[in-house]
Amino acid sequence: MIEHNISLKPYNTFGIDVKALAFGRFGSLEELKVLLNERNREIPLLILGGGSNILLTKDLPFFVLRNEILGIETIHETDEEVIMKVGSGVEWHAFVRHTVEQGLGGIENMSLIPGSVGASPMQNIGAYGAEIKDTFVSLEALHIDSLELHTFNKEQCAFGYRESVFKRALKDQYVIVSVSYRLTKHPKINTSYGAIQSEMEAMGVQEATVDTVSQAVMNIRRSKLPDPKVLGNAGSFFKNPVVSKAVFEPLQQQYPDAPHYPQESGDEKLAAGWLIEKAGWKGKRVGDCGVHEKQALVLVNYGGATGSEIYDLSTAIIEDIQTKFGVTLEREVNIL
Numbered sequence: 001m002i003e004h005n006i007s008l009k010p011y012n013t014f015g016i017d018v019k020a021l022a023f024g025r026f027g028s029l030e031e032l033k034v035l036l037n038e039r040n041r042e043i044p045l046l047i048l049g050g051g052s053n054i055l056l057t058k059d060l061p062f063f064v065l066r067n068e069i070l071g072i073e074t075i076h077e078t079d080e081e082v083i084m085k086v087g088s089g090v091e092w093h094a095f096v097r098h099t100v101e102q103g104l105g106g107i108e109n110m111s112l113i114p115g116s117v118g119a120s121p122m123q124n125i126g127a128y129g130a131e132i133k134d135t136f137v138s139l140e141a142l143h144i145d146s147l148e149l150h151t152f153n154k155e156q157c158a159f160g161y162r163e164s165v166f167k168r169a170l171k172d173q174y175v176i177v178s179v180s181y182r183l184t185k186h187p188k189i190n191t192s193y194g195a196i197q198s199e200m201e202a203m204g205v206q207e208a209t210v211d212t213v214s215q216a217v218m219n220i221r222r223s224k225l226p227d228p229k230v231l232g233n234a235g236s237f238f239k240n241p242v243v244s245k246a247v248f249e250p251l252q253q254q255y256p257d258a259p260h261y262p263q264e265s266g267d268e269k270l271a272a273g274w275l276i277e278k279a280g281w282k283g284k285r286v287g288d289c290g291v292h293e294k295q296a297l298v299l300v301n302y303g304g305a306t307g308s309e310i311y312d313l314s315t316a317i318i319e320d321i322q323t324k325f326g327v328t329l330e331r332e333v334n335i336l
């Protein structure tokens with residue numbers, strides 16, 4: 001069924017109240033094909049998962065298609081590993097817990113990331129020392145114009161830091177319908193990032209397992225990141241900027257305590273949250289939006305903000321960071 005002039009407020013974690021010209025849901029590849037066949041081709045499409053990485057700045061003259069394809073299937077199993085093919089509408093965290101509860105390793109550090117499995121390859125989601133590219137096997141995606149189903153392997157997805165081919169060369173051309181992940185039966189526990197180790201000590205954990213890592217990550221995330229059900233947000237609003245040595249070295253001399261992460265290319269990744277905090281934005285409120293008081297990389301909607309007010313706040317932050325540090329921040333959230 002296609003509905004018209006539907007409020008998207010329940011479908012985006014910023015809680016922005018804009019309307020979609022047309023709205024439909026699909027629970028299978030067949031339903032998706034029917035909707036795509038019947039659609040008015042002059043109206044642009046927006047594929048929606050959990051709406052946790054978008055900022056809606058205006059009413060959308062779009063046909064919004066909400067993905068509800070479910071199902072988790074084991075398609076390969078040996079003594080060493082399991083490959084699971086997951087419907088793209090499955091909630092990412094539900095899939096993570098499904099693997100962790102079976103003692104399978106690979107994605108436990110990415111516990112509690114909101115959104116759908118189908119969006120996970122879009123920006124190669126990552127957290128606490130892991131990215132999906134490390135366990136990704138392949139995905140199936142429907143080509144919107146030809147309605148052909150194509151399989152993409154890891155190389156074809158061109159994953160990078162918060163990047164994939166689906167945000168670049170193939171933007172708006174495909175609907176991802178399933179993603180396959182490789183999980184190991186012999187997990188290598190990774191507690192090197194941030195506070196995982198100290199959180200597990202505080203939890204009284206004697207022997208780390210995928211489940212204790214998952215629980216520790218959930219505890220840390222709950223302590224810093226706002227729950228979108230309580231305070232609208234889309235996680236990190238900006239990417240952490242990767243800068244050349246020429247930009248980095250004078251900054252490091254001036255701010256020796258600035259967190260930085262050396263990259264294979266010789267460049268340095270800076271912590272945008274640190275820059276934004278240092279520039280005095282942390283906890284700042286402008287109208288009904290602001291910068292989260294516990295994580296300066298997260299912009300929040302106190303309830304009544306419009307998408308364009310949040311966008312304007314992000315522009316003011318970008319300009320200020322450019323002036324103060326000579327560093328250009330790039331938005332991570334998809335702006336519509």
Ligand code: FAD
Binds near residue numbers: 174
């Ligand atoms: P949506 O917001 O619905 O869509 C995002 C983009 O992908 C849109 O362009 C949409 O058109 C496209 N898209 C979605 N599904 C499909 C599909 N099936 N086929 C084709 N295109 C599709 N991200 C991280 O990487 N790491 C984190 O630690 C993290 N923490 C977060 C914490 C909070 C509190 C919040 C609110 C967000 C966080 N995010 C994080 C961002 C977000 O959770 C991820 O980007 C997630 O993958 C988005 O999933 P979604 O289903 O909500 O995508």
Ligand code: EPU
Binds near residue numbers: 194235275
């Ligand atoms: N920092 C500050 N002030 C702040 C926030 C951070 O000084 O207000 C400093 C921290 O002290 C730390 C460094 O910045 O030294 C990094 O902070 P943190 O570990 O909290 O992570 P982040 O770089 O801010 C990234 C991801 C998150 C992911 C976490 C954990 C990006 C854009 N963000 O945030 O992903 O959960 O690491 O791995 O890469 C998302 O993409 O939406 C997201 C939440």
